[in-house]
Amino acid sequence: xxxxxxxxxxxxxxxxxxxxxxxxxxxxxxxxxxxxxxxxxxxxxxxxxxxxxxxxxxxxxxxxxxxxxxxxxxxxxxxxxxxxxxxxxxxxxxxxxxxxxxxxxxxxxxxxxxxxxxxxxxxxxxxxxxxxxxxxxxxxxxxxxxxxxx
Numbered sequence: 001x002x003x004x005x006x007x008x009x010x011x012x013x014x015x016x017x018x019x020x021x022x023x024x025x026x027x028x029x030x031x032x033x034x035x036x037x038x039x040x041x042x043x044x045x046x047x048x049x050x051x052x053x054x055x056x057x058x059x060x061x062x063x064x065x066x067x068x069x070x071x072x073x074x075x076x077x078x079x080x081x082x083x084x085x086x087x088x089x090x091x092x093x094x095x096x097x098x099x100x101x102x103x104x105x106x107x108x109x110x111x112x113x114x115x116x117x118x119x120x121x122x123x124x125x126x127x128x129x130x131x132x133x134x135x136x137x138x139x140x141x142x143x144x145x146x147x148x149x150x
Contacts, residue, residue, distance in 0.1 A: 005039070005085040009047065013038050046078035054086055064089040066136065068127055071096055072105050080112035090114040093136045095124040 014037060018030040035044035042050065057065060065088045069076040076092045083090035092109055098118045101107075106116060117136055119127065126132055 002086050005042075009039050010037050013044075041081035042078045043074070046075060049075075050078060050082045054082060054088075057088060058086075062088070064091060066091040066093065068093045068124070069095070071099070071103060074105070076109050076114070077105050080109035080114040083114065084112040091136070092116050093124075093127065094118045095121060 013033055013035045015031045016034055018032055020030060023030050035048075038044060038047050053065065056062075065079055065083050067075060067079045067090070069092060071094055073092075073094075076094070079092065080090050082088070090109075090113060092106075092114045094106070094116055096118065097120065098116075102110065110116065119132070119136070123132060127136075
């Protein structure tokens, strides 16, 4: 599956000229870099950030990616997709309380195998504390194999 992802990536992302009479009149050419077209499930800066986490996780022999985000986070979605493509388990630590049914972003993450856990907003603000990280991660051997994605 990983090979399919790599072949599906649109890199470098395309440049699209913006046709605007005001900039043309001023003799200015405007180009828009369309990072949103890199991949439909892992667009833009999400791929640019996650590729380093994937490399680090592989080097360390990790099996799980853990990340934090809001209930509508594109980063949560992208991490779930990357985990699915690259064979990592994924944990999404979501700011706020669980609401059912899940919204489209969280439903997508779950459909890609992500385990969701929720933190109230006060606890979420302290998310990098040892106590919160300990509670958010899997137990035992899996804990040592988790790469934190900030």
